[in-house]
Amino acid sequence: MVSFSELRQRIKFWRTYDRIGPDMALTHWRLHFKSTMRKLCQEKFRAFGERSDFRPGSYAEACSKISIGNDVVIRPGSFLYADMTEGGGEIVIEDKVLIGPGVHFYTNNHKFSDTSMAIFDQGYPAPTLSDSIILRGGCWIGAGSIILAGVEVGENAVVGAGTVVTKSVPPRVVFAGNPGKVIKTLG
Template structure:
């Protein structure tokens, strides 16, 4: 239901299974983050403990935080810098060649404003060659276009066009890139 974007009540007995999976993933992340490792050592531990299909050419730097490992898809030549928080119940797709700076938050979950016990999920897609600057926040349902740049500290509430630089809160187009 989460992946389909359907509202889910946190009081629903079926939600308890998801909450248990999330808590288990948090625990595994905590265990992984407690032991300092090189990117190469960490790569294999992430695959082993979380089951994320992380290509050999891609790396995640610790510490990192994720709530549902099965909701994360990572392409080739991706670099995710330290302290990235990924709320991935709604699904996060990171395509080839993406660079993500430190302290970035990727959030696919929100609450219904009228019924706050209802959880809403929308996927995040970061297209090929995009660059997400440090301390950026990408909100549910956003697609960051191919070769786009999200300036550090931006709060991205809407889709980002390919080959653009966005920044601010809420993020707005700063410049269009001439990429061939």
């Protein structure tokens, strides 16, 4: 049996890059070392709630800027990308949120106003906390959705599969499409 300290040595590259994701070892731990996976998530994320599940094959970057509440399920293939720069956008996921497979979250952007210059050379706009993504309690994000910077998804809202969310979603609605819009208000 491998000790916890040996496991920590084996995952040294995660500490260097502050990443969790889609490595086979992660899948192996999830299946065979659930308590180790839980400890790793609690150590890396700003907060990682009770009974929350970060499924194998999901990926997070800048984990110290991601907070996950209680009873949250993040399905395989999801990608959480918080802005690594000082003062940049964070990802906050409140309690009892369901995130379908293949959902992507992005809190950063690129400058592209100078048309005489390659976008690569223009860099990034100044980061702000207004670029954060907030998922309020009880919401459900359907498979393959993309959630962009500055979005808040309201309490008990449903984001349909494949939706591109460019603006905030009110509480208790079904929000779907590309770009997303309110389809239905929930009783």
